[in-house]
Amino acid sequence: MTTQPDTRGRAAAATIFVCTTCRRKRADRPEGYDLPGVGLAAALAEEILRQGLAELTVIPVACLAVCRRPCTVAFAAPGKWTHLVGDLDADAHVADIVATALAVARSEDGIVPWVERPQSIKSGGLARVPPLGS
């Protein structure tokens, strides 16, 4: 247990990494795609500010290397499991993502009980990784 991060005092925080590189097919665009993660990151930051959720941080990331399931996000917190979720819509799923990040922040180990996950988070699940030192 020597490498387990000390999460006391910061156990209620969580970070949402948002991939801004995922391409979404858009027949109406000359280039044939857009980058919905850019708008999703902005919408999440705005919603977190609106709700006054100082425990949540949004970090746009140039590439989570999933690619085929935009938008993709990762929920991470010190000393907890990290979760990757894809197939998220930049408009429809902002509330689901914020609620899940809050649940991760308030959880003991980063694992949100299945029944408490919004449908978009359940169906978009890609992977999870335990914390180092767990």
Added chain:
Amino acid sequence: MTTQPDTRGRAAAATIFVCTTCRRKRADRPEGYDLPGVGLAAALAEEILRQGLAELTVIPVACLAVCRRPCTVAFAAPGKWTHLVGDLDADAHVADIVATALAVARSEDGIVPWVERPQSIKSGGLARVPPLGS
């Protein structure tokens, strides 16, 4: 940068998480599948011991939640990017996985240059997540 882990003095270490829950279809088994991650974790630990690579740690994990691309592993190190890789063969890819873990351990940020990745690690790439505090 206040949450950036201090990696000085331990930058040369890396952990390989191995999913032991992934099911691989096996027509020759009465249950129709086996759990190749169990054998992969054992083979990796044996190879690391054989090579005397004290900087690498293998941790079997009950479920990385990828499921459809066994075997799945994650490469992780303090303060570095974490990488998830699937479609790995428990027999054929032990050397590739150990070489990649060593490259992660010796890298600055956990990102192994594309040209230095074994083919199995390239083609099995699932996702990556930045470190908290990056």
